[in-house]
Amino acid sequence: xxxxxxxxxxxxxxxxxxxxxxxxxxxxxxxxxxxxxxxxxxxxxxxxxxxxxxxxxxxxxxxxxxxxxxxxxxxxxxxxxxxxxxxxxxxxxxxxxxxxxxxxxxxxxxxxxxxxxxxxxxxxxxxxxxxxxxxxxxxxxxxxxxxxxxxxxxxxxxxxxxxxxxxxxxxxxxxxxxxxxxxxxxxxxxxxxxxxxxxxxxxxxxxxxxxxxxxxxxxxxxxxxxxxxxxxxxxxxxxxxxxxxxxxxxxxxxxxxxxxxxxxxxxxxxxxxxxxx
Amino acid sequence: xxxxxxxxxxxxxxxxxxxxxxxxxxxxxxxxxxxxxxxxxxxxxxxxxxxxxxxxxxxxxxxxxxxxxxxxxxxxxxxxxxxxxxxxxxxxxxxxxxxxxxxxxxxxxxxxxxxxxxxxxxxxxxxxxxxxxxxxxxxxxxxxxxxxxxxxxxxxxxxxxxxxxxxxxxxxxxxxxxxxxxxxxxxxxxxxxxxxxxxxxxxxxxxxxxxxxxxxxxxxxxxxxxxxxxxxxxxxxxxxxxxxxxxxxxxxxxxxxxxxxxxxxxxxxxxxxxxxxxxxxxxxxxxxxxxxxxxxxxxxxxxxxxxxxxxxxxxxxxxxxxxxxxxxxxxxxxxxxxxxxxxxxxxxxxxxxxxxxxxxxxxxxxxxxxxxxxxxxxxxxxxxxxxxxxxxxxxxxxxxxxxxxxxxxxxxxxxxxxxxxxxxxxxxxxxxxxxxxxxxxxxxxxxxxxxxxxxxxxx
Numbered sequence: 001x002x003x004x005x006x007x008x009x010x011x012x013x014x015x016x017x018x019x020x021x022x023x024x025x026x027x028x029x030x031x032x033x034x035x036x037x038x039x040x041x042x043x044x045x046x047x048x049x050x051x052x053x054x055x056x057x058x059x060x061x062x063x064x065x066x067x068x069x070x071x072x073x074x075x076x077x078x079x080x081x082x083x084x085x086x087x088x089x090x091x092x093x094x095x096x097x098x099x100x101x102x103x104x105x106x107x108x109x110x111x112x113x114x115x116x117x118x119x120x121x122x123x124x125x126x127x128x129x130x131x132x133x134x135x136x137x138x139x140x141x142x143x144x145x146x147x148x149x150x151x152x153x154x155x156x157x158x159x160x161x162x163x164x165x166x167x168x169x170x171x172x173x174x175x176x177x178x179x180x181x182x183x184x185x186x187x188x189x190x191x192x193x194x195x196x197x198x199x200x201x202x203x204x205x206x207x208x209x210x211x212x213x214x215x216x217x218x219x220x221x222x223x224x225x226x227x228x229x230x231x232x233x234x235x236x237x238x239x240x241x242x243x244x245x246x247x248x249x250x251x252x253x254x255x256x257x258x259x260x261x262x263x264x265x266x267x268x269x270x271x272x273x274x275x276x277x
Numbered sequence: 278x279x280x281x282x283x284x285x286x287x288x289x290x291x292x293x294x295x296x297x298x299x300x301x302x303x304x305x306x307x308x309x310x311x312x313x314x315x316x317x318x319x320x321x322x323x324x325x326x327x328x329x330x331x332x333x334x335x336x337x338x339x340x341x342x343x344x345x346x347x348x349x350x351x352x353x354x355x356x357x358x359x360x361x362x363x364x365x366x367x368x369x370x371x372x373x374x375x376x377x378x379x380x381x382x383x384x385x386x387x388x389x390x391x392x393x394x395x396x397x398x399x400x401x402x403x404x405x406x407x408x409x410x411x412x413x414x415x416x417x418x419x420x421x422x423x424x425x426x427x428x429x430x431x432x433x434x435x436x437x438x439x440x441x442x443x444x445x446x447x448x449x450x451x452x453x454x455x456x457x458x459x460x461x462x463x464x465x466x467x468x469x470x471x472x473x474x475x476x477x478x479x480x481x482x483x484x485x486x487x488x489x490x491x492x493x494x495x496x497x498x499x500x501x502x503x504x505x506x507x508x509x510x511x512x513x514x515x516x517x518x519x520x521x522x523x524x525x526x527x528x529x530x531x532x533x534x535x536x537x538x539x540x541x542x543x544x545x546x547x548x549x550x551x552x553x554x555x556x557x558x559x560x561x562x563x564x565x566x567x568x569x570x571x572x573x574x575x576x577x578x579x580x581x582x583x584x585x586x587x588x589x590x591x592x593x594x595x596x597x598x599x600x601x602x603x604x605x606x607x608x609x610x611x612x613x614x615x616x617x618x619x620x621x622x623x624x625x626x627x628x629x630x631x632x633x634x635x636x637x638x639x640x641x642x643x644x645x646x647x648x649x650x651x652x653x654x655x656x657x658x659x660x661x662x663x664x665x666x667x668x669x670x671x672x673x674x675x676x677x678x679x680x681x682x683x684x685x686x687x688x689x690x691x692x693x694x695x696x697x698x699x700x701x702x703x704x705x706x707x708x709x710x711x712x713x714x715x716x717x718x719x720x721x722x723x724x725x726x727x728x729x730x731x732x733x734x735x736x
Contacts, residue, residue, distance in 0.1 A: 069608040070595070092607065116330055120593055121605065148330055165333070167333060168332075171333060
């Protein structure tokens with residue numbers, strides 16, 4: 001591994017929960033599995049139980065999504081789930097209950113994935129403080145780019161939280177460098193130009209995005225969007241440090257509850273071992 | 278309490294200069310303390326508002342658009358193309374019509390209407406769509422997408438796409454599609470595909486969300502033809518640029534017709550594109566008071582309104598930091614207005630800035646006030662305004678009465694007759710006839726029109 005000087009890599013050992021979780025998987029000769037669940041779907045209790053099931057069945061990191069009224073990066077399945085959670089009365093502060101509920105029972109690194117306005121509304125510092133108190137690892141921010149993130153950079157430093165920004169097939173080398181430099185924990189590589197949702201195959205663009213992120217100095221790159229089965233996981237695990245699964249897990253909890261999440265996670269994790277190229 | 282964004286410039290240091298400017302200290306280009314002009318603000322920030330709160334996937338497209346726009350502005354061929362289309366296709370310059378009988382109800386001041394209703398497609402929207410469609414061609418894009426609420430921007434986008442040979446897809450809330458079946462037909466006649474949006478609240482904001490999802494997936498071939506002066510940089514500054522012609526014309530026309538600048542300029546505000554277009558012509562004229570009238574719906578105290586600046590709080594939505602109707606969790610709140618064109622829970626970031634520095638006053642106008650002004654203009658001037666524009670007319674009545682009261686308080690009531698107010702008549706009301714007929718109980722209860730109007734159909 002290179003020892004580039006950017007913050008994504010220069011993390012002081014022990015301060016990045018996400019990096020530590022990815023490194024544990026790496027030490028076992030495999031990629032990390034990252035599972036996404038929207039908070040409050042179908043209930044806050046179910047999200048906690050499903051998060052624990054994820055961790056117990058092979059997930060190394062867990063993303064908890066905050067349901068939001070205007071989720072522009074999400075496809076139909078996640079939109080429907082988060083709309084239902086909001087209709088049932090989900091409140092943003094409950095995400096800290098979910099994070100605490102999972103981190104108090106498992107070793108998984110738990111990140112919150114959120115559109116930016118709910119964080120702005122609570123106050124970036126206040127949100128960060130409460131997330132850290134709940135045992136959270138950091139934030140994944142689909143509609144916040146480093147250019148607008150000065151306040152979040154300061155708060156994430158203050159509370160030792162990871163800041164996971166996204167890079168895309170359309171990112172120029174300059175933007176890739178800027179985003180990698182601003183990130184801590186890992187960099188989220190969007191596999192395809194599009195929104196979340198299961199797809200028949202993983203875009204070939206994903207491998208190029210990971211290569212570009214590494215060329216920009218990223219030490220840990222995880223791939224998401226369109227990953228739904230162990231075949232996809234196996235394909236991505238060959239070149240990325242982590243594989244992110246969202247929509248398939250949301251569909252599973254919707255259809256079969258916590259048990260379905262457990263069995264899908266088990267199935268997905270069979271694809272994690274790196275194969276010889 | 279929302280903290281100011283630490284990364285964006287604050288309004289603080291500029292407050293004094295703006296204040297001095299408004300007190301009459303004109304910009305002195307050579308002076309050491311030159312007052313900055315409020316015109317031609319380039320973005321991405323307007324004070325602490327604006328920016329790019331967008332997915333990384335779209336940043337390259339926004340950069341490409343910004344670059345193309347900046348080069349086009351400096352290209353005489355492009356500006357000549359715009360001028361030619363404005364003159365020979367849209368029918369510009371639009372008239373400035375004095376409304377003498379209407380003005381009798383507004384304190385007896387002189388009221389002039391900037392007639393954007395006379396443009397091709399019936400509103401100011403054409404100015405922006407022609408400009409953006411030309412930029413799409415310059416970028417080599419073959420497809421444009423647009424959002425629409427009532428259908429006005431969708432119709433304008435379909436028109437520009439037809440004129441320039443571009444594929445056009447319009448996203449429209451499913452409920453709006455049903456209520457505005459004739460506007461859907463208009464767009465389809467013009468060759469556009471209309472996609473009903475069934476997500477979320479099925480309103481304009483959800484149509485924007487769906488258009489953004491389309492754009493992320495098809496950005497290589499597609500330009501997102503955003504319909505208002507909101508969204509991520511460069512949209513607010515770019516959409517304003519294409520509408521600046523409204524203010525430029527109005528300023529020259531009022532000087533020509535009255536020999537002086539107006540005392541006040543009034544416009545309605547949804548996202549705020551017609552307003553920023555006319556305001557821009559007068560921002561650097563400290564003697565001109567500027568008013569933006571938001572949709573007060575059933576009354577701001579009822580919660581059913583779209584008075585974003587009056588009652589919203591700063592937040593980020595659809596790519597910009599601006600005032601936003603939101604709850605304590607930062608979830609966007611649904612807006613309400615009799616006018617579909619003003620029924621949006623956000624507002625363009627430049628308006629938020631102009632509100633904060635006090636250069637423009639923003640006030641709510643209720644549905645009832647707007648409809649009274651609508652009827653008044655019909656009966657006194659023979660002009661049926663768009664219900665959106667009727668909000669500006671209702672506001673102008675209040676402004677005129679205030680100017681008259683000020684004149685009287687100053688001991689010279691006759692001076693009111695010399696006061697001049699310009700109202701941006703942003704669109705015509707043909708689309709609103711059924712809504713208005715229902716509001717005023719003009720329809721026979723057994724008529725098919727009554728049934729249609731009850732469903733909100735806009736003919």
